Amino acid sequence: MAENLFIVYAIFAFFSLGATLGLFTRGQKHHTYFTYIPSAFASLLTIILSVVVFSSENTHLTFFNIQHLFDFEIFIDGVSAFFLLIIGLISFAVSIYSLSYSKKFDDKKNNSALGMLFNIFILSMILVVISNNVFFFLIFWELMSLTSFFLVIYEHENKNNLKSGLIYLVMTHLGTGFIFASFILMYTQTGSFSFDSFRDVTIIPQYVKDIAFVLAFVGFGTKAGMVPLHTWLPKAHPSAPSNVSALMSAVMLKIAIYGIVRHLFDFNAVDGSPDYVWLGIGIIIVGSISALVGILYALIENDIKRALAFSSIENVGIIFIGLGFSVVFAAFHLQALSVLSFIASMFHTLNHSIFKGLLFMTAGSVYYSTHTKNIEELGGLIKKMPWTAMMFLIGSIAIVGLPPLNGFISEWLTLQSLLAVFQIPSNILQVSLAFTILVFALTIGLAGATFVRLFGITFLSKGRSTKAVNAVEVPKFMLIGKAILASSCVLLGILPFIGMNLIVSAFNLPYMSSSPFETISITNTSNSNFASLMMPGMLVILASVFVGVFVFVRIIGGKTKTIKYGTWDCGFGNLSEKTQYTATSLAEPIRRIFGVFYKPHNEVDVDFYTKENFYLKKSINVISTTKNIFDEKLYGKTISGSLFVLNKIRKIQSGKVNAYILYIMITLITLLLFVGFGTHE
């Protein structure tokens, strides 16, 4: 207990130190060390704190008793500890990365603000996760939103960043409003702002809990980027400096997931009530749509960071699918399957934090070196930045869900829980939920295409502009930061039980494996092996096949020479970088097939040497555009509709004093009537 409190104080102290030093060491030679080394220490302490909680019991601390309503209570159970671990791990890697990355802003006037906000941002996320009281939860939630807002508009010279910051500000407060409404609703039933009273299942009637959950789901879902409330995410995440983008996508989204999990399994304590079937199906539907829409837009995006942000939406969708299945199974008393889906979902949460943090940091490195985020201007970076390319490749393989990395494990688990729908005792649900697999599979397929495109166009072939040709490898701290997460990807892929045991003990689930080398094994109803996966065994097979084929090729083929020569150019000579496939043309077949979502539009403008002769073309100019139907149809319509209404309302602001006196009088009379009728009863 006492040492936990000490660690909490130390975390607080280190982040504050980082924030203050960040502000005051501006312009010094080594100012990044003063800012980011404290945050790295604090992140390490966060990891230690979560490990301590895992190995002991829940920590419950109460700070300053201002009034009973506003106790700052700290409550760290396994759930909080799990998310603390995510925050700690990613923040540690990002802090080290930032040691070099933030030098990019050295010539900026307000470069000290970045360090300060960075520290406060991480601290606020930690505080959200450990606070046990509505009041402080919301304060820290708001602190998190506001610091991230300032970080989004940090590079405010760019007008687009300001605009996306504004959209973010509006959307995040919309979400907070829903969360607030949900908590207020719970408060009206329990009469207390403490989360402990919310946990008391007996007080609150079922329908209130359902409504409260739906409100909270919308609120937290907005932060998590669920479709159709996702529109801010692909704008805001890429606008921030890359180290902050990594934190926002890898960690802040998970805080929203934390809110949903806390609400669903702690306050709501999902049980066999039929209401939960519908809540679960709702989550599955939202998750499926988010997954598909997210990856569809990621696929055609030319801004590397924005594509990654869209892919975050997809991954949140996958997490939601797992969560939803867990709820549905629990509602039908299928305990084991519910646990399976839940582990799948949480494992994907952990994995997504790791590889999305890694990918955003590599995208940041590319930006650092080339000063562009547009992949159409990149190419050939694998030769200029070999380590960064390697890290991006590892992240891509992991996020696409290919063996042997960690993404494969969580997607495999999600698929297995999808395959178990036949155990649900309802025919209609069986069939309809079975079709989730179509969406899920399409998402996985498109994710593969997306990352082939992102990696291929950015790192392979010839450089498409001088920016790409002149790129150099990034400083070593940036590489170390990425290497930490890349090695976590590999480790969790080969020994998945490290992650799964963590989740099992964090959420107190009724299953535990003894060694991390064990086989993941699922049995079917007749008790034979339904599916199993043994990653260490797989590694042995892969390695021995490699050795076998290497020896075979050497024996049969002997030693041969390798000659370097130009790429086959059909005899025309001199392949230019213009003849390569571009990012747009690479995605063209898919863009055409899913045209409904993109509304692709090509404008071809041909200029002739002479007007009479259509064969001698001087220049051909093609402008190819796509649209985001959500921005266009949903938000465009909403904004224009509300502007229309507001314009009508504006007419009451006539500027004449007489009119205002009339308004006051009408208000007075209405109030008097109201009071009068009220007292009669």
Add this chain to the structure above:
Amino acid sequence: MSDFSIFEYGLGIFQALLIIVLSPLIVGIMRKIKAKSQKRIGSGIFQLYYDIIKLLKKDEVVSDQSSWLFRYTPWINFVSIASAAFFIPVFLVYSPFGVVGDILFVVGLFALGRFFTMLAGLDVASSFGGLGSSREMMVSALLEPVLFMTIFVIALFYGGTNISTIVTSANDTSILIVPGVLFAMIAFFIIMMAETGKIPFDNPSTHLELTMIHESMVLEYSGKNLALMEWSHAIKQMILFALFVDIFFTWNFVEQISLVGISIGILFFIAKVSALASFTAFIETRVAKWRLFRVSDLIAMAISSSMIGVIFFFL
């Protein structure tokens, strides 16, 4: 893992080696049948073996634009696809390595190989490679739903995604008459045609940019690397054929392990796979290559077929 004896592991490795070694033969048989049905003589059925051995001895020419990724892709591709062979039963109803990975894992290994092949296509800075990768991206992304849906149907009917479980229970029952499995079979057949680059999807025997998908990605390879690419493509085809006959035509698996039994099992396996290969090759000569954007119609057909399979299970 301890349920099996060393001897059985030996048999498992032998099964995998059979798939790896016999795969060029099946390609040869298919080419011969195609040639015959087009009134050509065609090359001998062992031609791919000669090709691979000859290519292994040749010097390589690599593009000066390419990176390490281009040079290691054939190895990664070969290792991931050949490793998948360890999970496929050939003459036994199970594979002792079945516990390591299931059919989803095999799909994952194929996807890993394809991921690197698509990247290698982009690496050489020619427009052919990009063209192949772009089309492969589309076909593979669209194919994924059919693939998983078909696996779903099979897993429902046979109680697992573990290949040994599937083959064992398929062998136990005479389940072919069940309509759900028939629909899964149709879908699986279409997947097989698409994954191995058969004619309505892709025409690997030409080097014409209008038709090619897989060939244009490996266009820049030569020597050892080309041999590995060709061979791994053959192995992938063999694995898919083997899975097809294992699941849908389950006759004559070896029950008692004896030398005679195993030999008969192997002969039956070769006969079944050759029959399937001949049928596929024959189909290939009967249809024309479809336009790229009509391929999605064929895939949609496979999706609906597998969906009907699911509905049949729940009826």
